[in-house]
Amino acid sequence: MTGAHLEASGIKVRFGDFAALDGVDLSVRRGELVTLLGPSGCGKTTLLRVIAGFQQQGAGHITVGGRSLDGIPPEGRNFGMVFQSYAVFPHMSVADNVAYGLTARGVRGADRARRVQAALERVQLGALAARHPEALSGGQKQRVGLARAMVIEPDLLLMDEPLSNLDALLRIEMRREIRLMQRELGITTIYVTHDQEEALAISDRIAVMRQGKLLQIAPPEEVFEASAHAFVADFIGGCNWFDATLAPGPDGDAVALAEGPRFVLPRGKDRPGDRPAGPVRVALRNEDLRLCDAPGALPCLSGQVLMRAYMGHRTRLHLRLASGATMDADVPSGAALPAEGEVVHLEFHPDRARLFTREAGPVDGWRIA
Numbered sequence: 202m203t204g205a206h207l208e209a210s211g212i213k214v215r216f217g218d219f220a221a222l223d224g225v226d227l228s229v230r231r232g233e234l235v236t237l238l239g240p241s242g243c244g245k246t247t248l249l250r251v252i253a254g255f256q257q258q259g260a261g262h263i264t265v266g267g268r269s270l271d272g273i274p275p276e277g278r279n280f281g282m283v284f285q286s287y288a289v290f291p292h293m294s295v296a297d298n299v300a301y302g303l304t305a306r307g308v309r310g311a312d313r314a315r316r317v318q319a320a321l322e323r324v325q326l327g328a329l330a331a332r333h334p335e336a337l338s339g340g341q342k343q344r345v346g347l348a349r350a351m352v353i354e355p356d357l358l359l360m361d362e363p364l365s366n367l368d369a370l371l372r373i374e375m376r377r378e379i380r381l382m383q384r385e386l387g388i389t390t391i392y393v394t395h396d397q398e399e400a401l402a403i404s405d406r407i408a409v410m411r412q413g414k415l416l417q418i419a420p421p422e423e424v425f426e427a428s429a430h431a432f433v434a435d436f437i438g439g440c441n442w443f444d445a446t447l448a449p450g451p452d453g454d455a456v457a458l459a460e461g462p463r464f465v466l467p468r469g470k471d472r473p474g475d476r477p478a479g480p481v482r483v484a485l486r487n488e489d490l491r492l493c494d495a496p497g498a499l500p501c502l503s504g505q506v507l508m509r510a511y512m513g514h515r516t517r518l519h520l521r522l523a524s525g526a527t528m529d530a531d532v533p534s535g536a537a538l539p540a541e542g543e544v545v546h547l548e549f550h551p552d553r554a555r556l557f558t559r560e561a562g563p564v565d566g567w568r569i570a
């Protein structure tokens with residue numbers, strides 16, 4: 202990528218026979234916040250550790266600001282780091298913890314005090330500057346770590362699930378503060394989470410990883426709306442999956458779900474390439490299904506409501522279809538909702554159906570059709 206601030210290419214890490222990172226390329230622009238998202242064990246922390254210099258890669262290169270990181274120890278990289286487990290200095294006050302990196306960089310006196318206080322206020326610890334870490338909760342320690350990493354305005358900020366020990370409300374507040382501070386200071390950031398909602402909310406781009414590989418890197422809307430792989434679609438937001446066959450025809454691609462519904466997708470500008478005839482998988486998001494009185498012009502699935510789960514504005518219907526398969530649909534809570542046991546009809550617009558074809562290659566799975 203031209204103008205990339207961080208450029209990692211072909212990164213491989215093996216632990217014995219196991220490939221923790223299997224050829225990862227990642228470019229991050231200056232001032233950008235990129236999230237690494239993926240299931241436990243996919244290699245997120247390993248990638249951060251390689252970038253930070255704590256883990257030597259078996260292959261591949263990394264540059265930051267055009268400078269190769271080869272042979273540069275962690276302490277020579279001017280990166281800020283916040284880890285999964287808090288790493289605060291127990292013998293120093295909160296303020297001294299946060300001041301540490303500034304002192305090491307020759308910032309002194311009133312300037313240092315002002316920056317430390319501003320960073321502490323950002324993470325809502327302004328009143329606890331004099332405390333020692335043993336008198337802090339886990340979430341407070343995590344926030345000391347955050348303030349300490351950001352206050353030095355690092356060349357690169359690496360955050361590994363920095364909010365994992367916080368309660369739900371504080372998590373949302375803190376992620377907003379991180380984002381505001383990151384933008385204001387223009388700090389290039391790589392942020393690890395396995396919380397898809399957090400990734401959607403905070404990122405300029407999301408990099409979805411699986412088994413040591415990066416599957417897709419794109420802005421949140423694109424990862425969500427135009428997932429490149431079935432795995433990505435499923436990981437971001439969850440989908441209902443249907444086996445189907447595709448038959449190209451003069452008017453477009455005819456799709457027939459094994460569950461019954463059929464529809465035709467016109468060949469539009471937003472559909473990449475020609476789709477080959479044959480088996481496909483169709484993904485429908487819960488929110489793309491609408492209750493209707495009876496099957497009509499739109500493709501429609503019918504099933505029995507097994508369970509209703511109220512979620513505030515929306516209610517999740519868990520249904521069993523004629524085939525015995527189950528699926529979920531999220532419908533507005535306000536409307537008259539079907540009772541458990543009732544048979545309902547759910548229609549969807551063909552545009553909302555995502556098609557995936559079998560994917561050849563090292564990652565077993567399905568790729569966007």
Ligand SMILES: Nc1ncnc2c1ncn2[C@@H]1O[C@H](COP(=O)(O)OP(=O)(O)OP(=O)(O)O)[C@@H](O)[C@H]1O
Nearest residue numbers: 216219221239240241242243244245246247248395
């Ligand atoms: N030092 C090590 N020795 C052997 N295997 C390791 C080592 N460090 C990591 N691994 C393995 O490499 C894989 C990737 O680990 P990593 O910590 O990067 O995952 P992660 O994506 O951060 O997961 P989580 O979301 O659980 O933090 C895992 O299978 C892990 O067991």
Ligand SMILES: [Mg+2]
Nearest residue numbers: 245246247285
């Ligand atoms: Mg990890």
